Amino acid sequence: xxxxxxxVTGNNRIIIQEWVQLYADGMYTWAYYKTSDKALAEDxxxxxxxxxxxxxxxxxxxxxxxxxxxxxxxxxxIDHFRKQFRNPVVNxxxxxxxFFFNSDEEWYRERRPQEWGTTDAHILDDPDFRxxxxxxxxxxxxxxxxAVKLKYLEEKDGKEICQDLQITPSNFWQIMHRAKLHxxxxxxxxxxxx
Amino acid sequence: MKRVLHIILLSCTRATELIEKxxxxxxxxxxxxxxxxxxxxxxxxxxxxxHSRLLHQLMIKLHLHDHEHExxxxxxxxxNMAGLKEKIISRLEEK
Numbered sequence: 448x449x450x451x452x453x454x455v456t457g458n459n460r461i462i463i464q465e466w467v468q469l470y471a472d473g474m475y476t477w478a479y480y481k482t483s484d485k486a487l488a489e490d491x492x493x494x495x496x497x498x499x500x501x502x503x504x505x506x507x508x509x510x511x512x513x514x515x516x517x518x519x520x521x522x523x524x525i526d527h528f529r530k531q532f533r534n535p536v537v538n539x540x541x542x543x544x545x546f547f548f549n550s551d552e553e554w555y556r557e558r559r560p561q562e563w564g565t566t567d568a569h570i571l572d573d574p575d576f577r578x579x580x581x582x583x584x585x586x587x588x589x590x591x592x593x594a595v596k597l598k599y600l601e602e603k604d605g606k607e608i609c610q611d612l613q614i615t616p617s618n619f620w621q622i623m624h625r626a627k628l629h630x631x632x633x634x635x636x637x638x639x640x641x
Numbered sequence: 642m643k644r645v646l647h648i649i650l651l652s653c654t655r656a657t658e659l660i661e662k663x664x665x666x667x668x669x670x671x672x673x674x675x676x677x678x679x680x681x682x683x684x685x686x687x688x689x690x691x692h693s694r695l696l697h698q699l700m701i702k703l704h705l706h707d708h709e710h711e712x713x714x715x716x717x718x719x720x721n722m723a724g725l726k727e728k729i730i731s732r733l734e735e736k
């Protein structure tokens with residue numbers, strides 16, 4: 448390839464390629480844990496380095512490349528979920544509630560919550576548990592997962608996240624309700640029952 | 642009779658919905674009382690509430706913006722990573 452195209456210089460390219468060697472592993476792991484999706488995590492890491500190449504002249508030499516790269520990556524992750532969210536409609540037909548509750552709105556016998564034996568968030572330190580959790584999250588409908596992700600990635604409170612997503616509070620907690628019913632059930636079947 | 646009871650003491654569908662509302666927003670005084678009574682007599686919803694709160698904690702922990710405390714590497718990804726790095730480096734060449 449010829450030396451320079453637009454603002455990209457050979458020197459900048461060499462810098463970014465070096466950063467790929469140094470930071471891509473950590474960024475991939477990070478993106479994977481945030482998105483629960485390996486192929487998506489790869490794409491986001493690649494997009495981050497391509498964006499970094501375009502913007503590296505704005506990078507201040509006194510800051511840490513790693514911090515800068517991770518901030519680009521985090522923005523890309525959030526952008527992805529904003530696009531994925533796209534105004535979900537919660538209606539009775541596809542709400543998933545009838546999977547858990549009968550027409551009297553009582554728990555189906557086989558879906559009743561069982562005793563888990565723990566209320567300690569430290570189980571997240573177990574890589575096997577993380578794997579199951581990621582698996583279960585990945586099974587959620589795209590827009591529900593996006594709502595869950597945006598809520599926790601951006602650390603926004605209920606009001607802020609509703610403004611962000613342009614939905615009403617009741618719409619938001621109904622999405623969380625359905626998402627967590629399914630997530631809870633999946634974790635119980637794949638982890639806590641064993 | 643059941644329906645009347647559900648209006649006063651909530652159905653399980655409604656109770657679990659309020660459990661989520663309680664985590665992200667605020668319950669009204671009436672909702673709070675209804676939920677307390679319902680979870681007091683319904684073991685399933687009582688458990689659901691415990692699990693839901695744990696899920697909330699897990700989600701917070703999973704999504705912390707703190708790359709100084711990187712999550713552990715994903716087992717068996719080394720080979721895949723070499724391929725990814727190569728791909729990105731060659732994509733960078735094209736720019």
